[in-house]
Amino acid sequence: MSETWHASADVLVIGGGPAACWAAIHAVEAGAEVTLVDKGYCGTSGATAPSGTGVWYVAPETEARASAKAAREALGGHLADHYWMDRVLDQTYTNMNRLAVEGRYPFPVDPASGEPLRTGVQGPEYMRRMRAWLQRIGVRILDHSPALELLVDETGAVRGAAGHQRQLDRDYRITAGAVVLASGGCAFLSGALGTNVDTGDGALLAAEVGARFSGMEFSNAYAIVPKGSTITKTAYYGYATFFGEDGRVLEDAGSTRGRSVIARTLLREKVFAQLDRADATVQAQMRVGQPNFFLQFDRRGIDPFTQRFEIDLLAEGTVRGTGGVDIVDDDCATTVPGLYAAGDAATRERICGGFTGGGSHNAAWAMSSGSWAGAGAARYARAAAGGGQLTGAGRVGLRPSGSGSLTAAEVVAAAKAELIPFEKNYLRHGDRLRPALARLDELWAAAAGLGGATGDERIRARQAAAITAVGRLMYRSTLSRTESRGMSKRGDHPELDPAQHHHVLAGGLDAPWTGTAETRNSGLAVAS
Numbered sequence: 001m002s003e004t005w006h007a008s009a010d011v012l013v014i015g016g017g018p019a020a021c022w023a024a025i026h027a028v029e030a031g032a033e034v035t036l037v038d039k040g041y042c043g044t045s046g047a048t049a050p051s052g053t054g055v056w057y058v059a060p061e062t063e064a065r066a067s068a069k070a071a072r073e074a075l076g077g078h079l080a081d082h083y084w085m086d087r088v089l090d091q092t093y094t095n096m097n098r099l100a101v102e103g104r105y106p107f108p109v110d111p112a113s114g115e116p117l118r119t120g121v122q123g124p125e126y127m128r129r130m131r132a133w134l135q136r137i138g139v140r141i142l143d144h145s146p147a148l149e150l151l152v153d154e155t156g157a158v159r160g161a162a163g164h165q166r167q168l169d170r171d172y173r174i175t176a177g178a179v180v181l182a183s184g185g186c187a188f189l190s191g192a193l194g195t196n197v198d199t200g201d202g203a204l205l206a207a208e209v210g211a212r213f214s215g216m217e218f219s220n221a222y223a224i225v226p227k228g229s230t231i232t233k234t235a236y237y238g239y240a241t242f243f244g245e246d247g248r249v250l251e252d253a254g255s256t257r258g259r260s261v262i263a264r265t266l267l268r269e270k271v272f273a274q275l276d277r278a279d280a281t282v283q284a285q286m287r288v289g290q291p292n293f294f295l296q297f298d299r300r301g302i303d304p305f306t307q308r309f310e311i312d313l314l315a316e317g318t319v320r321g322t323g324g325v326d327i328v329d330d331d332c333a334t335t336v337p338g339l340y341a342a343g344d345a346a347t348r349e350r351i352c353g354g355f356t357g358g359g360s361h362n363a364a365w366a367m368s369s370g371s372w373a374g375a376g377a378a379r380y381a382r383a384a385a386g387g388g389q390l391t392g393a394g395r396v397g398l399r400p401s402g403s404g405s406l407t408a409a410e411v412v413a414a415a416k417a418e419l420i421p422f423e424k425n426y427l428r429h430g431d432r433l434r435p436a437l438a439r440l441d442e443l444w445a446a447a448a449g450l451g452g453a454t455g456d457e458r459i460r461a462r463q464a465a466a467i468t469a470v471g472r473l474m475y476r477s478t479l480s481r482t483e484s485r486g487m488s489k490r491g492d493h494p495e496l497d498p499a500q501h502h503h504v505l506a507g508g509l510d511a512p513w514t515g516t517a518e519t520r521n522s523g524l525a526v527a528s
Helices: 018-029 062-070 082-101 123-136 201-208 234-239 258-266 280-289 291-300 361-383 408-419 430-447 455-480
Strands: 002-014 034-037 052-054 120-122 140-142 147-152 158-165 170-181 221-226 241-244 271-274 309-317 339-341 502-507 513-518
Touching (some): 002 361, 018 170, 018 361, 082 361, 120 123, 123 140, 147 455, 201 339, 234 280, 339 361, 408 455, 430 455
Parallel strands (some): 002 170
Antiparallel strands (some): 241 271, 502 513
């Protein structure tokens, strides 16, 4: 391994998906010199890049906007904030129009009206165009360069990051006036398409510098997939009929609680689906909208519209949940000076409460929060005082304490056994959550000895620590919400409790804590 490479920037963006790209663009436009470091290859890695996605794009018309905001309010447990929803709708509308012009994205045109259709994007083309845009405006991009720890000054403010460039096999250390954390969520290495880079790395970085989290109980998203598949396009199953192993129709599987029905049935027997409710027009639209969804069937010689196929549930965690690093102002600043959060790394409760899903709100949030975080980070960097000694905040996986009784692979496997099974994380019950959390706490203690002599070994050790840390925050937040709200359904607390109409806060690593925050930005009350 060669010597550590040193560099500096006004703003350092960690991540390479939509939120990171929009953050870089707006930071440059605010006058900052920007470096972006991506764990994968910016433009092809992450959950957006491999497939199509809808976007919460609504014309600025009063009735249309009101309807858009009301659509999921109850589903999210009435935790969303109309102020933030309005901001996201405005920013998304602006950004999608900019994407067409400055981003040179080829939106399709409605043949009837001649108007461009801007309610969705094809991920591969979207991210290819975003990378090209960054290159045109002078953003320095470091691919295959995961950030392993944040750098902090003597006051605790974040002033850069250190990491490893895998292809060059060298470490790097980048000082910056501010950092935007846009590294995605955590899908626990479940195998969901595009999420192999989404191992909660940003959450670990944030927790190590003392950042606060919100909504981590809303991190149990599961997608319907053909058995053995990685392609998660649950929206298409709105056109499906579901069947038990004996051929009977599962009557409630297509309802709003359908995934719970499917999950409970899967504990006893196989479940099958057939997209038999889509007519010829819809079928054609589906194939155009999500071509990779059908590739898996075409290769197997299955017509999903006329034939039944076995299905499963695949964990997507915080990638299509709503929990993440808490943000405290309109610029998406965190509770730690110099650190901003955007996209799936940040909480999305402000626009969708306790329920979201693939694309739509998440896609709009990524481009909006990225825009605000990038511009805010640039303003902060201009005003921040430079100089002083910087210290790496990373611990587990970088600076081992003790010999370590488990390898990184063993920690990951054990953590996944507590976090991925839907009978634990989706069909939630305190009697299953408490033992799972206890095991994760044991794993965190065992992970203290993780480290590595090579860059790849340290990367794997950090992933193991991150997955475990996210799981511990998630289950502690879940246990503190003794009701069913949003996507967090408790079998032992099946009803919604009006007295718990609040946000659950969390933080800490060795000594995790939870607390509450009132909704609608009306105040804060923290309790251990």
